[in-house]
Amino acid sequence: MHFTRLLKVVAACAMLLPAGAITAALGSTEARADSCWSHNGSLMRLKAQGNRRWFLYEAPRPVLREAGVATGTLLFEGVKRGNWYEGTARVFSQACPGQPQVYSVAGPVRADQLQVTMSGRRNVNRQCHPTDRVTTDTLVFTYSHRC
Template identity: 45%
Template sequence: MQKYVIGFGFALFASTAIADSFWNHNGSIMRLSDYGNERVFSYEHPSVKMQSAGVRTGDVLFSGVRRGDKYFGTARVFSKYCNHSLPYKVSGNVYKGPKVVLTGTRPSYDTGYNKGCTPNGKMRTDTLVFTYISSE
């Protein structure tokens, strides 16, 4: 009996998904997936610059929630010098157009083949802008 209840829960959760949409972010095509209030921006077609940083289709740039016209969650920095993405907290607004603008403060890193990926003690403010292209 439990198998049916769990399966029904997954089907119900999946049915709340709205069609994905596509957004431009710094020359990369992003996929916005939403499930209820949850939001995920992932790379659909990374720009050449992001590909050289190791980003591949499906890599997640932002995951979080939408509350009204605001997003809250975690963004990631990608670098060819780091073995993993570097997470930091962001928040922002949904604007007409539509456009989503997220900002957050994150550690700055010394990068390079001989430095690896080492925090340098400095902080940096990032702004991520997503501009709507189309829906699936």
């Protein structure tokens, strides 16, 4: 087969594939901005606009649903600077449905872009009221698939 004709066949086949299928087939491991990620037993959706980032619940685990978390509930909002995320996260409680505690988090994106690990310190609440204790939360988001 002529090389030019072969290129035309490859180009025609590529048009039939979903967006990103070729780069995925060629081994690109970078996760896409509108993608699904696993986090602590829940399925999350990553949204991006420029360097702004949001992780929203796509399918929250049952205990979170009991705390008022639904599809589309915001868990993290912030920015990506190079391979670093920073912003605010929320912790949800059955004792305080609809009143998440907001705290600062930051952390790296793994070199292959398929995992984000952020941590931050927050007050430990009891029945919606702060105690004298502080804890460090670590949030790990692992790429799952294109949503």
